Amino acid sequence: MQLLKDRIQQDGIVMEGNVLKVDSFLNHQMDVTLFNEIGKEFARRFAGCGVNKILTVEASGIGIACITAQHFNVPVVFAKKSKTKNIAGEVYTSRVVSYTHGREYDIMVSKRFLGPADRVLLIDDFLANGAALLGLAEIVEASGATLVGAGIVIEKGFQPGGKLVRDRGIRVESLAVIASMDEKNGITFA
């Protein structure tokens, strides 16, 4: 998606430790006009797949998922990272080991909001090591729902997540795949 790649080149900042900072438009400040184009593109790529639910994980996936959901006319469910008083009863859970943040956490979705009748599209802002995405896929599988695929805004193609997820037979559509990046030479797309 050229509009997105141009924006990453223009406003993305490459930092030490394979960190791409896109917090001016994607995951801290959010450009909803760009999100709308992203949503349109996901809807084009997953047209005719019968998607009836979008699943993401808090926090930075939620905005993209909600705007994208308008183009599918379906509800969004976001997996929660910690148990709160607002989730009672039975939940699907999965353990996520985040290499990026160096910690482990559980994600959970109420059993009331995923089931065998659902055809689920996963949405997230980044795909790097694939930990969060595989956790979401595990939850979809446990629920008996059908996993249609995953729509990713930025995939770090030089990290193992993309291969790992596709090797499980999951369709992944990434709108920008970064082949390489460093502080000196900037970003190269695949």
Place this chain on the structure above:
Amino acid sequence: MQLLKDRIQQDGIVMEGNVLKVDSFLNHQMDVTLFNEIGKEFARRFAGCGVNKILTVEASGIGIACITAQHFNVPVVFAKKSKTKNIAGEVYTSRVVSYTHGREYDIMVSKRFLGPADRVLLIDDFLANGAALLGLAEIVEASGATLVGAGIVIEKGFQPGGKLVRDRGIRVESLAVIASMDEKNGITFA
């Protein structure tokens, strides 16, 4: 907002400890069609106020804020929650004491995304004790931005937050104000 009140009556569940569970359409599963009507209503109430930025806090405010932002044609910034002390300098921070979840946390916003040129509308799903909203207001004040007001989906009118925030001179527009609720008699709106 009648559509919202009807939905709360239909799908909201009153639980022990003043908990109103609306996770089937508001803060776990999210009905983006309803969010669109909510966004329209906020845009109507804050029309002509020159809002050029929407500020919310992760996680459940993000979806509503993004859909609402489409009706103002402005970007969203979400404050991040952190349990660890953050280094002052690059971020505005505020300490939030959450009575609902029985814990304290810091919220933070990068200084790059809020400044004196901004006219900020706060958006959140709930107003109960007002802790999160006052934290956001403190961040807006620290940045030198103008606080236009706060758009709240559900205000628990029997808890002190609404009065506390309005007493600070902040305009609060709540789309549904709950006067009382209990497990036996259900929900009464103000």
